[in-house]
Amino acid sequence: EAGxxxxxxxxxxxxxxxxxxxxxxxxxxxxxxxxxxxxxxEIKFLLHFVKESKQDESGMPNNRFxxxxxxxxxxxxxxxxxxxxxxxxxFCASSQVAGSGYTFGSGTRLTVV
Amino acid sequence: GENVEQHPSTLSVQxxxxxxxxxxxxxxxSNYFPWYKQELGKRPQLIIDIRSNVGEKKDQRIAVTxxxxxxxxxxxxxxxxxxxxxxxxxxxxxxTGRRALTFGSGTRLQVQP
Numbered sequence: 001e002a003g004x005x006x007x008x009x010x011x012x013x014x015x016x017x018x019x020x021x022x023x024x025x026x027x028x029x030x031x032x033x034x035x036x037x038x039x040x041x042e043i044k045f046l047l048h049f050v051k052e053s054k055q056d057e058s059g060m061p062n063n064r065f066x067x068x069x070x071x072x073x074x075x076x077x078x079x080x081x082x083x084x085x086x087x088x089x090x091f092c093a094s095s096q097v098a099g100s101g102y103t104f105g106s107g108t109r110l111t112v113v
Numbered sequence: 114g115e116n117v118e119q120h121p122s123t124l125s126v127q128x129x130x131x132x133x134x135x136x137x138x139x140x141x142x143s144n145y146f147p148w149y150k151q152e153l154g155k156r157p158q159l160i161i162d163i164r165s166n167v168g169e170k171k172d173q174r175i176a177v178t179x180x181x182x183x184x185x186x187x188x189x190x191x192x193x194x195x196x197x198x199x200x201x202x203x204x205x206x207x208x209t210g211r212r213a214l215t216f217g218s219g220t221r222l223q224v225q226p
Contacts, residue, residue, distance in 0.1 A: 042218040056213060099213060099214055100147070102214060105156060
């Protein structure tokens, strides 16, 4: 089975620019999650989709972050405008059952300069 | 929601020794406790998990123990090898509200050859 795929693997952008990250979950996984790991700290929750609906977006840091999941398939996470503190590794994960059986993508390393 | 605390933040052991990492959680209704291993530059990968109806689970050199009364669970690695060096994360889901996993802050394990 194909795993969780994330694009791009790395992105370097200037402060104030826009970046869009993409995640393709495992086929058939209704649950899709976005997490962020900053500077070697914890893997911090951002939001959780069930199919195309946002189940929980309480971890989104502010309104510069916008996540979508078109038709309940792939998801995008847009940061606009990017700030220096947005730098980190953004992980996507998917699962069949909410809260268990996560498979992570390889992450997108975002650097804002 | 769930609050997960993990200790220690760093752990250095000699090859062949055992390593123990401990986590506590706050939501007494949590019933699933996975452990993830993240090697440098790679995705977090599930290495073992335990459900609340058992107190211990083993898989070769890795074991997890759960104490529901005290609300803590631990990862035990025996006969450590250099390839065990990585960052280990514990996690737990909340049964109410957020269903997504909440992760601990991570433990950097270094196995000295």
